[in-house]
Amino acid sequence: MLPFRYELWIGLRYTRAKKRTGGRNPFISFISLISMLGIALGVAALIVVLSVMNGFQKELRTRILGVASHVQITGADGELADWSHVAQGAARHPRVQALAPYVQAQGMLSYDQQVRGTVVRGIYPEAEDKVADFARHMKGGSLELLQPGEFGIVLGIELARALRVYVGDKVTLIAPQGLVTPAAVLPRLKQFKVVGVFEVGMFEYDSGLALIHVADAQKLYRMDDRVSGVRLKIDDLFGAPQVSRELLRFLDADVFITDWTKSHANFFRAVQIEKNMMFLILLLIVAVAAFNIVSTLVMAVTDKQADIAILRTLGASPRSILLVFIVQGAMIGVVGLIAGVVGGVALALNIDVVVPAIERALNVQFLAKDVYYITDLPSDLQWPDVGVIAGVSFVLTLLATLYPSWRAARTNPAEALRYE
Numbered sequence: 001m002l003p004f005r006y007e008l009w010i011g012l013r014y015t016r017a018k019k020r021t022g023g024r025n026p027f028i029s030f031i032s033l034i035s036m037l038g039i040a041l042g043v044a045a046l047i048v049v050l051s052v053m054n055g056f057q058k059e060l061r062t063r064i065l066g067v068a069s070h071v072q073i074t075g076a077d078g079e080l081a082d083w084s085h086v087a088q089g090a091a092r093h094p095r096v097q098a099l100a101p102y103v104q105a106q107g108m109l110s111y112d113q114q115v116r117g118t119v120v121r122g123i124y125p126e127a128e129d130k131v132a133d134f135a136r137h138m139k140g141g142s143l144e145l146l147q148p149g150e151f152g153i154v155l156g157i158e159l160a161r162a163l164r165v166y167v168g169d170k171v172t173l174i175a176p177q178g179l180v181t182p183a184a185v186l187p188r189l190k191q192f193k194v195v196g197v198f199e200v201g202m203f204e205y206d207s208g209l210a211l212i213h214v215a216d217a218q219k220l221y222r223m224d225d226r227v228s229g230v231r232l233k234i235d236d237l238f239g240a241p242q243v244s245r246e247l248l249r250f251l252d253a254d255v256f257i258t259d260w261t262k263s264h265a266n267f268f269r270a271v272q273i274e275k276n277m278m279f280l281i282l283l284l285i286v287a288v289a290a291f292n293i294v295s296t297l298v299m300a301v302t303d304k305q306a307d308i309a310i311l312r313t314l315g316a317s318p319r320s321i322l323l324v325f326i327v328q329g330a331m332i333g334v335v336g337l338i339a340g341v342v343g344g345v346a347l348a349l350n351i352d353v354v355v356p357a358i359e360r361a362l363n364v365q366f367l368a369k370d371v372y373y374i375t376d377l378p379s380d381l382q383w384p385d386v387g388v389i390a391g392v393s394f395v396l397t398l399l400a401t402l403y404p405s406w407r408a409a410r411t412n413p414a415e416a417l418r419y420e
Helices: 006-015 025-065 083-091 125-131 157-163 214-220 237-249 265-303 305-313 318-349 351-362 383-409 413-417
Strands: 071-075 096-111 114-123 138-141 152-156 170-180 185-198 209-213 229-234 255-259
Touching (some): 025 265, 025 318, 025 351, 083 096, 083 229, 096 125, 096 157, 096 214, 114 125, 114 157, 114 214, 125 229, 152 157, 152 170, 157 185, 185 209, 185 214, 209 214, 237 255, 265 305, 305 318, 318 351, 318 383
Parallel strands (some): 114 209
Antiparallel strands (some): 071 229, 071 255, 096 114, 096 229, 138 185, 152 209, 170 185
């Protein structure tokens, strides 16, 4: 025998209730169908929206780490005098895969009456390519053209557009450190040749970052052999906070260590908060569908008063009656839940096909290229999210069955059969 014996079969029979003379079952069945569809739509919407939010988070992380580093070591006063010693110590950590020294300072670029402030980063092109993805985002030229003594410069695409320069043009870089002369303090400036343009899709970097060779940066900013810090790449970007703490054991210098989760915490905190709020808001759709289950079962209990009374007179216990209607409500929830999970997963995995098809059909573009850097809806389906959505939705449907089932279990057989 099955664990629920006859309770399971009666509950399943009530779920697919058929019309009887004078009965109201067709309407109850219609409400049951609406409840199933509500749960299915709510679950599918939750899966798709969270997948898109995960996709945006992944895309944002990829674009930031295309320019930033996993872990960054800087001097306590903003400079590292013996950076090679620091680099050797950091390289002893088993999870560090690559490192690159850098010089970072403020500057001002000028070209044909156009002036823009920028962050100047001095790099070793061959080392920088191992800790960042600039090479993959180059729109013109290359990092390899940054050679010591040749004073080449690579600009972000928005910065290049603002200055109206192209590869091959020469711009003037003005450093804030001035030259003291008897007449006045003159700014230090140097002409650089634009040898490349990059676009990472983050306005902060595309409009405010310029790359030059470390040797040229050291000359311009009078840093001798010093650098601003060392950038590290580790085996797992999510292990950056742990690695940054562990690195203290490998370094005996007075340094400051930070990782990408701290330097860009606001971006990811905002996305995570938005993701959590969307989960709670869309969960209300499932909650509304669960309330529909309550109304469905309340009407079913009223409609089945005579059946309940007959079962009680035949020896069914209140617990058995309780289980009958819990099974009925749970089946409504499970069917809707399965349909929602299947539909949501299918849509999340094919959103790159579905959304363009909708755009073509309606002749609209949801993410315009002239406004957004991300023109396609990214999707990153994570099965733990699917599990949480399915679990929470199932619990809500079970909770919705408790009151109507309890009410059915308290039915008095004599009262129910009085007018039959």
